[in-house]
Amino acid sequence: MNGGGGAPVDFDVIVIGAGPAGLMTAHSLARVGRSVVVIERGEAVGSKNLSGGIMYCHAIREVFPDFLDSAPVERLIARNVLVFGTGSGHVAIDYADQRLSAAGTAVTVLRARLDPWLAARCEEAGAMVMPGLRVDSLLIEGGRVAGVVAGQDELRSHVVVAADGVNSFIARGAGFRPPPKMSQLGVGIKGVVKLSEAQINDRFQLAEGQGAAFSITGEVTGGIGGGGFLYTNRDSVSVGLILRLDDLTAQGGDSSVLFEGLLANRFVAPYIDGGRLIEYGSHLVNEGGQAMMGDIVWDGLVAVGDAAGLTINTGLTVRGMDLAVGSGIAAAKGIDAALAAGDATAQGLAGYPAALRESFVGQDMSTFAKMPAFLENPRLYRDYGQLTADVLRGVYNLDLTPRRPLLSLARQAVRESPVRIRQLLADSLKAVRAL
Ligand SMILES: Cc1cc2nc3c(=O)[nH]c(=O)nc-3n(C[C@H](O)[C@H](O)[C@H](O)COP(=O)(O)OP(=O)(O)OC[C@H]3O[C@@H](n4cnc5c(N)ncnc54)[C@H](O)[C@@H]3O)c2cc1C
Known part of the structure; x- marks a missing residue:
């Protein structure tokens, strides 16, 4: 096989990272009979992952038509609220529509539940999922990626998939992707507040199983570029902030102090009153949009999801999980074609960027290309x-x-x-x- 190196391979494809991007790549490849392993550094799949929690599920439902019934979906979004907080109150646009939940296009999810569900679907399709193992570096031979190094072990494959998230140390460490600019990153801080199902239905004016997504801007960020969110799960509420890293640093802001302020905010506090904070975490978010993408295939290597810079933040919606799913599907298409042609060079893998461009991912990244610059406006x-x-x-x-x-x-x-x-x-x- 052209570009396949001399030594025998352990797998057709090694995927680094068991987030939605890696798991969807693995699932799509296993389904067509490719041998795939997913290596995940977290002790359990999903344990390291954090999302605000709204998943736009059009793409995943095409792969799993029973997704809404069998996946750990928390609630179907029926109400979207955009809130501008001011010093003395707030102004809100409140859009509630039964048609949204009936269509089931947006749902809330908790990654500690969703990611293991996806991993189980991968294993059913024939992929191997190995949590508790960290990939330290890429194995590079003759100028091409030939596998990965994890601790004392070397594993070989025709193609490696970097699905290791926003930091993407793997592709960056080997010099394939440039480091992001500070202006292209945000800091996400998220907590999960436990409440009863009935309390959530009452406070957010929701019918059984329906959910609400609040985007909050203004005073909650202390003047720093970014916004807050409040999303309803079945019996908890996800609450958090995404703050532009360059602005946070320039203004000397402290994200944990701002998070405390968010919980106490006059608009937010009544929704979570009496609840118990059961989870808290912080994670980087891509904010650079299309300008952040750059190359996504090299000889023997492809990048998907956050590792490929795929996130869209419009201020109204934050999207990363659906783009991760879409890129995983497109990558699997390109990789399968490359394997069939016996050419895993960048040229042989070119079907992936082509499929991505044609998919909703490429089209939406292009539609919202001006958004990051617009959101820099204080x-x-x-x-x-x-x-x-x-x-x-x-x-x-x-x-x-x-x-x-x-x-x-x-x-x-x-x-x-x-x-x-x-x-x-x-x-x-x-x-x-x-x-
Ligand atoms: C606060 C916050 C709110 C967000 N809100 C939303 C939202 O509401 N809706 C939405 O769609 N998106 C949201 N996002 C973005 C979304 O979380 C990401 O876009 C999405 O998780 C990307 O999926 P991924 O599979 O590419 O990466 P990830 O989900 O980050 O998965 C990467 C995986 O790789 C593993 N890994 C990393 N390095 C290694 C290694 N060396 N070896 C082995 N494993 C490794 C990690 O442990 C992880 O499991 C939010 C993000 C944050 C931080």
Whole structure:
């Protein structure tokens, strides 16, 4: 096989990392008869993983049509709320729609449950999943990747899949991928607060099995670029923040102090009142969008999911898990074709980037390519929530002065805010183009 090296291989494909990207790659390859092993450093699959928790499940449902019934899905999202916190209150857009939960396109998941479920599907399809083993480096022979080194062991394969998440030490360590810029990373802090199912249904105004996703911006980040989230699980609530790493560092912010502030925030606190914090963790998040992708295939190696820079944060939705799933499916297609052709060089593996470009992953990454630059705008986190509240105050705070039309109230609010009308117009245009 061209590019396959001289020594016999242990597996057709070695996957590093048992997150959704690695497990979906492994599952798709095992299903077509390829020998695959997934190596996971966590003692148990899912133990190292942390997501806010909304999974857009269109792609995974195509592979597992029974996903909603048999996977550990927490709730079906029926309500999306966007909240701008201000010093004195908040302004919210509350979109509740039974059609969302009926379609089952977005669900809440807990990774400690979802990842083992996916691993079991991989094993059923014939893949081997090995938790409790860390890959230390790539085995490189004759300029191509020929396997992995884990402790004292060397394992050989025709193709290695770097599915090792946002840090991607494996591809970066070997010089295949450049280190990310600080502006391309966010810090995610997440807690899980235990409540009863009935308390969640009451507080979030949800019917049995339905869920809510709140995106919160404004005062909760202390002026740092980013936002908070509040997602309902079956009998717990995921609550957290994603903060831009460069801004956090520049402003000397402390993510754990901001997280404490989020729990005590006047909007958030009533939803989690009396609950018990049962889980807490912190993890990096890709924030660079399409500009972060770069190369994703090399001789004997491909990168998928977060390791390939695939995340989309629009401020309204945070997406990584569905892109991980989509990239795993596309990678398996490319790898299978390369193995069939006996050519696992970068050229032989080119079917993967081609399949990714054509899939919803490539198309959505391109659609939202301007989003990261748009989200760098500090006015989004500091000024626009307050500005909207000031306009609405003019509408609802009836006193004895004669009423003024909305446009006049808006003009006055802009005059009194630090935002200039020129900036408002430019930002509106950028928002339309980025979204
Ligand atoms: C706070 C927060 C909130 C988020 N919210 C959402 C959300 O609501 N919706 C959404 O879709 N996405 C969300 N994301 C993003 C999402 O979590 C990721 O995009 C997704 O997990 C990527 O999947 P992956 O399989 O590529 O990587 P991961 O899930 O990170 O999996 C990588 C795996 O590789 C293993 N690994 C790493 N190095 C090695 C090694 N050397 N040897 C062996 N194993 C290794 C790790 O232990 C891990 O299991 C959020 C992320 C954070 C941090």
